[in-house]
Amino acid sequence: MIPVSEPDLGALERSYLLDAFDSGWISSRGAYVERAEDLLRTLTAAPHAAVCSNGTTALHLALLAAGVGEGDEVIIPALTYVATLNAVYYVQAVPVVVDVLDSTWCIDPAAVERAITPQTTAIVAVDLYGQTADYRELRRIADEHGLILIADAAESLGATLDGRAAGSLADISTFSFFGNKVITSGEGGAVTTPRADFHTAILQLRNQGNHPTRRYFHDIVGYNYRMTNVAAAILTAQLERASELIAQRRRVVDEYERLLAADERLRGQEIAAGAAPTPWIHSVRLTGRSAVERDAVITALAERGIESRPVFPLVQDMPFVPAAQRTPTPVAAAISREGISLPTFPRLEASAIAQVCQALRDVLSSFADGE
CATH class of the missing domain: 3.90.1150.10 (Aspartate Aminotransferase, domain 1)
Incomplete structure (x- = not known):
C-alpha cells in the first residue's frame, strides 16, 4: 500500500533522540527545546518562538495570548481541520465561519470583511495544504478594524509570501509537528510572533501559569502545554533538514x-x-x-x-x-x-x-x- 503520508526519519533524528535520552533530560527542560526554538526563529524570521505539545494547543495559546475570550467573535474558514474550530470554543468565543477562495482554497478576505461585527476580535487564517492565505489583504482588514490576525500555519512551515516566511505573516502564527506534517516531532507544535508581550504570555500559559521569576507561584490559570526534550530532539533534527x-x-x-x-x-x-x-x-x-x-x-x-x-x-x-x-x-x-x-x-x-x-x-x- 502506498500511504498518504510517511515521516522521513533518519540517522540525525536517531542520534539526537538517543542523545536526549542519554542526557537524562527527557521532560520539558533540556538543550533541544532551546535549539528547536532557535531554529524556528531562523526558519520563520519571527523574533519569538515557543514550542508546545501539539498544533491544537498552539492555537489555544495564540487565542489566549491575544486576549480572546467569552463572547468574542473569531472569523475562521469553513475549510480547515477541526482543531481551528475547537480552539475557538476552548476560549468560549464564537466562531464565525466564512467561505474560501475558489483559487487557493484559503479564507476569502472579502467574506472576512463582510462578517466583521462590533464583537469581532480576531481572524484566524489557515494555510490550507501548505498554500499561504492572502495575508496582504487580511493585514489591511485587521488593521482597519483593530483585529488580531492569527495564522494557522500548521501545514505551511517553510512557505513564503512576497519573500516573507510563514510564521512572520501575522500577529501570531501556529504550527503543528504531527507525524504527517512537513516537519515532525511525533506530536508537537509551536507559536511564533513578532510581539514580545504575546510571547511572554505564551511562555507563562504553556507552563501552568508559573510566574516568570517565582518558582511554584502561579498568578494566572495556565496549562501544561510544554514540549518534551525528547520530542524537541526529533524536531531539532527535522528543522536542520x-x-x-x-x-x-x-x-x-x-x-x-x-x-x-x-x-x-x-x-x-x-x-x-x-x-x-x-x-x-x-x-x-x-x-x-x-x-x-x-x-x-x-x-x-x-x-x-x-x-x-x-x-x-x-x-x-x-x-x-x-x-x-x-x-x-x-x-x-x-x-x-x-x-x-x-x-x-x-x-x-x-x-x-x-x-x-x-x-x-x-x-x-x-x-x-x-x-
Missing part, C-alpha cells in the same frame, strides 16, 4: 502536476501571485463529482494499493456546532465535496507517483464508462 525535506515535497508535487495537469477531470489548488507554498498533502478536485462518487474513487484506489483521503469536511457541519453558526459556504462546500488528497511525502519515488496518477486516471475512466 528542513530545506531538504521541503525540496523533496516540492519535487513530489511538481511530478504530480506534470502528470495530471492536462487532465480536465481534475483541478488543483492555484498558487497565489508572490507565493511559494510548502506542499503538505497534494490535493485535487474531481471536477463535478459528488461526495459519494469521490468516496468511491478513494475506495477504488485503495483496492489498487493506494491510500488517499477526502479533503476536510466543513467545520460548521460538525454535529456539535449550534445551528446559528452553520453559515452557508458554497465554494468551500464544492471543494470539500470534490476534493481528494493523494500520497505526498519526501521519499515518494517518481515511479510510485506515476502509479498513483495512472490508477486515478483509470478509476475516473471506469466511472465514465459506467462500471
